[in-house]
Amino acid sequence: MxxxxxxxxxxxxxxxxxxxxxxxxxxxxxxxxxxxxxxxxxxxxxxxxxxxxxxxxxxxxxxxxxxxxxxxxxxxxxxxxxxxxxxxxxxxxxxxxxxxxxxxxxxxxxxxxxxxxxxxxxxxxxxxSRTARRPVRGQDIESEIELTIEEAYRGGIRSMRVSGEAICAGCAGSGVTGGGFCSRCGGTGTVPREKTLEVKIPAGVQEGSRIRLKGQGGEGLNGGSPGDLYLKVRILPHPLFRLNGATVESDLFLRPEQAVLGDKVTVNTLDGPVTVTVPPGSRAGTKLRLREKGFPLKGGGRGHHLVRIQIDIPAHISEAEKELYHKLSELGKGRSRA
Ligand SMILES: [Zn+2]
CATH class of the missing domain: 1.10.287.110 (DnaJ domain)
Incomplete structure (x- = not known):
């Protein structure tokens, strides 16, 4: 006491x-x-x-x-x-x-x-008191937003729950009431608050970009303006795409004969499926470039999508296929690698 x-x-x-x-x-x-x-x-x-x-x-x-x-x-x-x-x-x-x-x-x-x-x-x-109130601007707050590669590429509106602090209504942020510490906030002057924000994501944001939400930071005191909320972009791993700056990369799995003879195949891109011509004699690790199918570039235009060729060796083959592989093996005997 x-x-x-x-x-x-x-x-x-x-x-x-x-x-x-x-x-x-x-x-x-x-x-x-x-x-x-x-x-x-x-x-x-x-x-x-x-x-x-x-x-x-x-x-x-x-x-x-x-x-x-x-x-x-x-x-x-x-x-x-x-x-x-x-x-x-x-x-x-x-x-x-x-x-x-x-x-x-x-x-x-x-x-x-x-x-x-x-x-x-x-x-x-x-x-x-009215006579001594001085406006104090609210704090800037930093948080994270996790986006899939598609969300980051397209941009748009995304709802998100943000936890922050609000000025305590019990003590108007002073932390004290009636000579004692405010019971509502325990003397801190703020109380936790969750809010849902509609976040506008610019198309083509990249890992580490910061999205500024003006006025969504900490509340101001005594009529001071609120601070800003900064959301740092984190891009989630994707089952198909890897992002390297504005360049998108993905793997293309070919059967040995597709790589040897060449083929027309369907490849998924940010813009949807496209038909890609695989040249004959494509080796594992070769990268095919799909022009301007990547992320937007800062100065305009777009990055590329690189398709890396992988050779997929089939685990099971039919008797007929086996026979043909034997034939190929006979034909290729003694041939050295170019
Ligand atoms: Zn309080």
């Missing part, structure tokens, strides 16, 4: 209004007093006093004009007098010891609010 000792601020007394005052009465009292105590309108010798009064008036207005803050303040009860030594207690997560802190009289912090205010509305309470 932590006890924070500070000086009670009677916001109703400061504004000179009744505890049952309406929002309108509070507003007009605030305007009148703010005009009266504005430091710029005071003679030099009264400036210091006026600044203090002006801060107290602003703070009182900050609390009483906000229904949520006012309700919380009212729950403290009416037994307190302005200037009383006020002890506020809260349970800090994980803290077992008892601590006492004492804050001096009307000690206004960097945010221009008293310790009393900050203890009641959070140690970062001034961050939630």
């Amino acid at each position: 932590i006890y924070l000792k500070t000086t009670f601020q009677d916001y109703y007394k400061i504004l000179g209004v009744d505890r049952n005052a309406t929002a309108k009465e509070i507003k007009s009292a605030y305007r009148r007093l703010a005009r009266k105590w504005h430091p710029d309108l005071q003679p030099a010798d009264k400036k210091k006093e006026a600044e203090e009064m002006f801060k107290r008036i602003n703070e009182a207005h900050e609390v009483l004009s906000d229904p949520e803050k006012r309700a919380k303040y009212d729950r403290l009860g009416s037994r307190w007098q302005d200037g009383d030594e006020f002890t506020y207690q809260y349970q800090e997560p994980g803290a077992g010891q008892t601590h006492y802190y004492y804050s001096g009289d009307f000690d206004f912090g960097a945010g221009g609010f008293s310790d009393f205010f900050e203890q009641l509305f959070g140690r970062g309470g001034f961050r939630q």
Whole structure:
């Protein structure tokens, strides 16, 4: 348990209004007093006093004009007098010891609010106030997107679940509420959030490319713009195609006689099946080039598709085929390799 000792601020007394005052009465009292105590309108010798009064008036207005803050303040009860030594207690997560802190009289912090205010509305309470809000841009986030070669080649729209963080609604991102850590986010100011995004994939993205999704990164604070989400492209292994820069490669399995005699065969490409002429005497490892059947090139045009010839030795052959192979073997005897 932590006890924070500070000086009670009677916001109703400061504004000179009744505890049952309406929002309108509070507003007009605030305007009148703010005009009266504005430091710029005071003679030099009264400036210091006026600044203090002006801060107290602003703070009182900050609390009483906000229904949520006012309700919380009212729950403290009416037994307190302005200037009383006020002890506020809260349970800090994980803290077992008892601590006492004492804050001096009307000690206004960097945010221009008293310790009393900050203890009641959070140690970062001034961050939630209208007067001290500064927009903070959200973080850029990096993630990955896995695409098949076909998806990367064609591009298009792809739905994807992205897990990220949202500003905690319980504390508006400050991590504190009512003098303690926010219970909803545990004091981090953010909560995990999953969202589904429609990702536009440009046609021809390659391994390692980054797709930028503007405004889909971390949320901004206090009206700050959100960060961006960068998706790093990972290309998944493909049963037929290998990608090497903008060049697509695949294997073509030929029977020995197709390789020897040449043939017309069907080959799958990114654009679908095409007919390829295999020249006679094609050796294993020979690469046939299918012009402009690869990925788009940066400067326009397309890469090629290389078809690598493999000789497929049949595991089972018929008696007739066996006979012919024997004949071939006889004919080829004594012939040396060119
Ligand atoms: Zn929170």
